[in-house]
Amino acid sequence: MEFKTIIEPFKIKSVESIKMSTESERVEFLKAAHFNTFLLKSDQVIIDFLTDSGTSAMSNEQWAGIMRGDESYAGAKSWERFYNAVHDLTGFEYILPTHQGRAGERILYGHLGGKGKVFISNTHFDTTRANIEFGGATAYDVQIDEAKYHDVYHPFKGNLDCIKLEKLIIEHGAENIGAVILTVTNNSGGGQPVSMQNAKDVAAVCKKYNVLFILDCCRIAENSYFIKHREKEYENHTYKQIAQEMFALTDGCVMSAKKDALVNMGGFIALKDEKIAEACTNLLIITEGFSTYGGLSGRDMEAIAIGLVEVFDKDYLYYRIKSTEYLGNKMREKGIPVMFPIGGHAVYIDSAKMYEHIPLNEYPGQALVCELYRIGGIRSVEVGSVMFGKYDENGELIPAAMELVRLAIPRRVYTQSHIDYVVEVFDELIKNKANVRGYKITKEPKLLRHFTAHFEQL
Numbered sequence: 001m002e003f004k005t006i007i008e009p010f011k012i013k014s015v016e017s018i019k020m021s022t023e024s025e026r027v028e029f030l031k032a033a034h035f036n037t038f039l040l041k042s043d044q045v046i047i048d049f050l051t052d053s054g055t056s057a058m059s060n061e062q063w064a065g066i067m068r069g070d071e072s073y074a075g076a077k078s079w080e081r082f083y084n085a086v087h088d089l090t091g092f093e094y095i096l097p098t099h100q101g102r103a104g105e106r107i108l109y110g111h112l113g114g115k116g117k118v119f120i121s122n123t124h125f126d127t128t129r130a131n132i133e134f135g136g137a138t139a140y141d142v143q144i145d146e147a148k149y150h151d152v153y154h155p156f157k158g159n160l161d162c163i164k165l166e167k168l169i170i171e172h173g174a175e176n177i178g179a180v181i182l183t184v185t186n187n188s189g190g191g192q193p194v195s196m197q198n199a200k201d202v203a204a205v206c207k208k209y210n211v212l213f214i215l216d217c218c219r220i221a222e223n224s225y226f227i228k229h230r231e232k233e234y235e236n237h238t239y240k241q242i243a244q245e246m247f248a249l250t251d252g253c254v255m256s257a258k259k260d261a262l263v264n265m266g267g268f269i270a271l272k273d274e275k276i277a278e279a280c281t282n283l284l285i286i287t288e289g290f291s292t293y294g295g296l297s298g299r300d301m302e303a304i305a306i307g308l309v310e311v312f313d314k315d316y317l318y319y320r321i322k323s324t325e326y327l328g329n330k331m332r333e334k335g336i337p338v339m340f341p342i343g344g345h346a347v348y349i350d351s352a353k354m355y356e357h358i359p360l361n362e363y364p365g366q367a368l369v370c371e372l373y374r375i376g377g378i379r380s381v382e383v384g385s386v387m388f389g390k391y392d393e394n395g396e397l398i399p400a401a402m403e404l405v406r407l408a409i410p411r412r413v414y415t416q417s418h419i420d421y422v423v424e425v426f427d428e429l430i431k432n433k434a435n436v437r438g439y440k441i442t443k444e445p446k447l448l449r450h451f452t453a454h455f456e457q458l
Contacts, residue, residue: 155231384402
């Protein structure tokens, strides 16, 4: 029997207080933050859906592991436990710890990239694209066409279009392809999963042209859940077996452990190729730390080793996916244009559909982000033209493919009553929808502008 109420498969041992602000206070907080929720202070936020990265609540076993942390500079026992956990999951021999995922991206894609190089992905996330483009390479996104339509059902909207992939390889020359990167789940594409069949198809194209195939695996457990329940041939596999099979198709991976390793800090690169691993190890030692800690403390490595086991627990993954679906489906019932089907780690709203009266060059996603905070103290993030938009030679905005707003749900942090509160906030948001205005950018850096840009309401 499947009950309607989704109970959290854990008990709460420690609590953190939430400061309950008023709407008038939040209006002033927003102004002081230049209408950028990244610039808000954490105690000004009631429900924090800015990111699911590094915001997990760790288990009692992870906290116990932290007490066992061996802080030896080289060859620590914690490194051995970390190495064994990553090796068991990925099957890769060469493992490089990093302090978080973007450090791994900088090292690996910095080595593989450079001027004239091309990287192809289902969708590059913001820091991935920035690390690639900062080195002079070019990043292409080739997600399947079904992903463009928020209300069209497809079980694996995160899939990479292999026809477009092969065309790009031929167009640019296989020798100029830095890597093909398959991101699971596809964060920028609405948190949508990637099928095992798609991973096999991508692997076949990469093998045909002798191109490196890298898995961005920070949400590998959540992606494995969708494969088990949507790809019939995997219904009798465990979640971990599914993940291991996907790793076996690739030449290596990068992971931000701050997602599906259930920790607050950490990441790694894991590779098959010894020469690439040696080059990356040199960069790791120069920029992160010695090869057996790589910018991580021993206690961090302990927590990651334990988290990589806990995340594949069937009760945890059921709760994780179903609780996210609960929020998304409740919003969809109210007519909110959410990305469907609901993803694993977040609910994504099509802000251009939500605010059809706001032109794309006035950033409807940023308008929605500000409204959510003003009305309910909910912090979210724009994943549209603020994050991914560019300018043409005349300084006019080239909009992103989609104008999404992401509600990223921290793991093991909020209860159902918190989620029900968020649903109620959307009732108020709908009432005021027609009166919402757009924004203009008044200050921005060259790269990753969404983190620090200043806005002004029009």
